[in-house]
Amino acid sequence: MPVSIVLFEDNDRLRESLAYLLNSDPDYAVKGNFDNCTQAAEIIERLKPDVVLMDIDMPGKTGISGVAMVKQARPETAVIMYTVFEDDEKLFQCLCAGANGYLLKKTPPARLFDAIREVLDGGAPMSPVIARKVLMSFQQKTDNQYNLTSRETDVLQLLIKGNSIKIIADELNMAFDTVRSHLKKIYLKLHVNCGKEAIAKALKEKIL
Structure with missing residues (x-):
């Protein structure tokens, strides 16, 4: 359909x-x-x-x-x-x-x-200009406070750009379940439940 x-x-x-x-x-x-x-x-x-x-x-x-x-x-x-x-x-x-x-x-x-x-x-x-705003927010926040690993940062950056778990897995040459595991750890560290909430949190905190 x-x-x-x-x-x-x-x-x-x-x-x-x-x-x-x-x-x-x-x-x-x-x-x-x-x-x-x-x-x-x-x-x-x-x-x-x-x-x-x-x-x-x-x-x-x-x-x-x-x-x-x-x-x-x-x-x-x-x-x-x-x-x-x-x-x-x-x-x-x-x-x-x-x-x-x-x-x-x-x-x-x-x-x-x-x-x-x-x-x-x-x-x-997201349009590129919007994705850049969000990505800059996360780069600054993750470097300074949330203690994400470099691999978690890679996963998060691709997620912010609008990529699905499958595409992230392909891009980083990782298993689908490994990406899901990384995302669960990311959400836990950011104190959110999903990627949408993580993006909203970065914008709310005005880290630009």
């Missing part, structure tokens, strides 16, 4: 273009597209999408509120923010609300397909 997608974007032309682009590939199907996220919970409960693309600046409720509504209605639905905002505060708020990825609207359209595949594979897709 194709990956089911729902779009929340108030720019009509962009929303229609995204729907057309995604529907052009038989592996993807846009089940609904909306110019606001006020009824996001009801929409998600009804359509049950695999992935949501969510703008931030929309009339009524913001996309930050929209993420929280989506996750409360259906936690297994992955949410990728698709926005013009690059500032740390909005990025932090989106991740804390439950966003699984963060792409800027200047991202090449074809990158959307890669991002959707990554998020379904357990990754956290």
Whole structure:
């Protein structure tokens, strides 16, 4: 079955273009597209999408509120923010609300397909400029406080870039279960439960 997608974007032309682009590939199907996220919970409960693309600046409720509504209605639905905002505060708020990825609207359209595949594979897709911000945060924090080993740092850096466990294992020439073991130790040291929470923690602490 194709990956089911729902779009929340108030720019009509962009929303229609995204729907057309995604529907052009038989592996993807846009089940609904909306110019606001006020009824996001009801929409998600009804359509049950695999992935949501969510703008931030929309009339009524913001996309930050929209993420929280989506996750409360259906936690297994992955949410990728698709926005013009690059500032740390909005990025932090989106991740804390439950966003699984963060792409800027200047991202090449074809990158959307890669991002959707990554998020379904357990990754956290981000535009390069966003990934750099997060990576810099972790490099400074891990060097100074959390006592991660060099191998744990390697794993964490690849995770921050949006890679799935399988890709990290391939990149570092490690077994899948070894990567999972490293991640468990990383989360324990950072006092978090998952990669998303780890990223949010780094941003919250403003280590830039």
